[in-house]
Amino acid sequence: MSERSLQHKESFITPILKQNPLFVSILGTCPALAVTKSLEASFGMGLLFTFVVCCSNVLISALRKLIPEEVRTPCYIVIIAAFVTITRMLTEAFLPELYSSLGVFLALLVVNCIVLGRAEAFASKNSVFDSLLDGLGNGVGYTWAICLIGVIREILGTGMITFGKIFTFIPLFRIPILKALDGSFNYSMSVFSLPTGGFIVFGLILAVIAAIEGRKKAKEKIKLQAEMKAAVKGEK
Amino acid sequence: MNTTPYIYTFLLAIISSCLIDNVVLSRFYGICPFIGVSKKVKSAFSMGVAVTFVIILAALICWPLYHFVLLPLQIPFMDILTYILVIASLVQIVGLFIKKFSAPLYQSFGIYLPLITTNCAVLGVVQTNTDTALSFGLSMANAIGTSLGFLLVIVLFSTMRERIEEYNGNKAFKGVPIALISAAILAMAFMGLMGIGAK
Numbered sequence: 001m002s003e004r005s006l007q008h009k010e011s012f013i014t015p016i017l018k019q020n021p022l023f024v025s026i027l028g029t030c031p032a033l034a035v036t037k038s039l040e041a042s043f044g045m046g047l048l049f050t051f052v053v054c055c056s057n058v059l060i061s062a063l064r065k066l067i068p069e070e071v072r073t074p075c076y077i078v079i080i081a082a083f084v085t086i087t088r089m090l091t092e093a094f095l096p097e098l099y100s101s102l103g104v105f106l107a108l109l110v111v112n113c114i115v116l117g118r119a120e121a122f123a124s125k126n127s128v129f130d131s132l133l134d135g136l137g138n139g140v141g142y143t144w145a146i147c148l149i150g151v152i153r154e155i156l157g158t159g160m161i162t163f164g165k166i167f168t169f170i171p172l173f174r175i176p177i178l179k180a181l182d183g184s185f186n187y188s189m190s191v192f193s194l195p196t197g198g199f200i201v202f203g204l205i206l207a208v209i210a211a212i213e214g215r216k217k218a219k220e221k222i223k224l225q226a227e228m229k230a231a232v233k234g235e236k
Numbered sequence: 237m238n239t240t241p242y243i244y245t246f247l248l249a250i251i252s253s254c255l256i257d258n259v260v261l262s263r264f265y266g267i268c269p270f271i272g273v274s275k276k277v278k279s280a281f282s283m284g285v286a287v288t289f290v291i292i293l294a295a296l297i298c299w300p301l302y303h304f305v306l307l308p309l310q311i312p313f314m315d316i317l318t319y320i321l322v323i324a325s326l327v328q329i330v331g332l333f334i335k336k337f338s339a340p341l342y343q344s345f346g347i348y349l350p351l352i353t354t355n356c357a358v359l360g361v362v363q364t365n366t367d368t369a370l371s372f373g374l375s376m377a378n379a380i381g382t383s384l385g386f387l388l389v390i391v392l393f394s395t396m397r398e399r400i401e402e403y404n405g406n407k408a409f410k411g412v413p414i415a416l417i418s419a420a421i422l423a424m425a426f427m428g429l430m431g432i433g434a435k
Contacts, residue, residue, distance in 0.1 A: 026412060029271065030356045034264035074324055077353075081317045089313060107316050107363045108356045113268055116354060195262045196423045203409075203416030211408035 011122075011130050015137040022145035023209055027113040031105045032146050033198040037157065040166040042150030043143065044098040048087050048106065050139025053115050054132060055083045061123040061131035076119040077110070084109045097166045114138060152192075152201050159188030246377050253381030256430055259357055260389045261423040265382075266357035270390055271415055273348060275401065280394035283348045284387035290330060290352050291361055291386075294323050295379035298362045299372055319362050327353050357386055393422060 021027050031049075036042045056079055060067075067075045088106050092099045099106065109115065118138055123131040154161055159179025164172035178187040191197050259265050266287070273283045298319050306312050331349045335342045352358060361382050365375035396418055405414065 026271070027268070029267040030264050033267060074321070077320055077324060078317065081320050085313060085316050088316070104360055104363050104367060107367075108265075108360055110316055110320050111354045111356045111359050113354055191424075194423075194427070195264065196420045196427065198264070199416050199420035199423055203413045203420065206416065207406075207408045207413035210410070210413060214407055 008130060008133055011126070012133040012137040015134065016141040016144075020141045020145055021114045021117075021138055022142055023206065025114075025117075026206075027117060028142060029202070030108065031112065032149060033195070033202060035102055035105050036146055036150040036153055036198060036201075037193055038154045038165070039147060039150045039161055040163065041098070041101050042146040044095070044166055045102060045105070046139070046143025046146055048091065048098075048102075049109065049112070049114075049142055050136065052080065052083050052087055052109050053118055053139050054135035056080045056115055057118055057123040057131040057135035058128055059083075060119045061126060061128045064124050067124075072124065073116075073120075076116060076124075080115050080119070081110045095167070097168055101166055114142065149198070149201055149205065152205075153197055156189055156201075157191070157193035157197060159186060242373070246373060249374050249377035250381035250384070253378050254385040254388070255426070258389060258426050259360075259382045259385045261419070261426045263360070265360040266355050266386060269348075269351060269355055270393065270419070271412060273351070274390055274394040274397055274415070277391065277394045277398060279348070280390045281387075283351075284390045286330075286348050287352055287355060287357060288383035288387050290323070290327060291358050291383040292376075292379050293326055293330070294319075294358050294362050295365060295375055297322055297326070299365060299375050302366045315363070315366060316359075319359055323358050323362070324353050357382065389422070393419065396422070 015021060019025065022029070022032055028049075031045055035045045056076070059079055060076055063075075063079075084107065087109070088099075091102075091106065118134060122134045126134070151161065155177050160177055160181075161175045162172070163174070164170045174181065179185070189197075192201065253259070257263060260267065260270050269283055269287070274280045301318060301322065302312070302315060306314060306318065327349055331342075334349075361379050364370075365378055370378060393415075397415060400414055400418060409417070
């Protein structure tokens, strides 16, 4: 029992940090650069992504014994495309601002490598509940990753964080950071709202992650060497 | 009413979708192969040619399919499903075709063919063609321009990357991070072309 719950926990936790789909596996980069001009749009994208990946994971894992091995990829694509169509219609009906700000990238969820990758690597081999958790974990991992890019780009590009522009049910308000609301100072750099900024921010984040990983590895190496030395001394 | 000759509009649409509104650097389609398959000039070129081929064929098939099948049947919401199936089968057929007629060609870009199905550039072009209600001529111009733009940028970028790989820089930036930063500089250079269309 405890071993099973451990596995459930694992399939939810791993994709959030250790196997983050965007920062570690570097998958799903197109929407991560295209819709991250603002925090709200990124969050909306993350939410819809989570919904699609959970639904497709659950259905694919439920049908995993029925789908023949040879034609599995077309089957997965059709299932994913069906869920994307549903998501698209719901978004257009209930959150039209989000729909127009995501544009064609909502339809492009079909060819998002993470969704198909999860279907292929996880949902086709594991139980329904595990696949649901895996979908949720990947959704959360992807959402926080693109929200991080979105918040950095929005602060640097427009000088403030705006809420309520896309999720219109919350009142519109702005948090000024680099730019005053009355215009007394303005340190924003509009290049970060442009495509160039997306590449720069994503590249720098990946570099920071690589630096942290490198430092961790170096520390482990030193520790290991010290232990070896101690062991050798002890033997003597 | 419209005095500019059609061919002028057509060529302008090609240039605009190829250079000004470049597929990778300003519309962000196809970043995955752009980062993944750009380490060598040769493989980047093969990938670019294969993508060009599939995009043009897909646009050629999907536009009539949307306007003469989906719209009369009043099921335009089925567009994504239709397009992805067309693209997936197209990629398979192209692969079989090349395998049959030219073995060396198949060897050079056969392995990249399955990757094209999940290249968002293909679905992105087809989807924008019908979403923005372009005419058949202009949607073909969009497809040609976009695919040429992809080919141009992936080859340019792979030549840059071949040099970068040789350079021993900061360890943290090695690989993808420095590739993204140099893509940003390339994007900045392409921003300079924005003036062409506006005049």
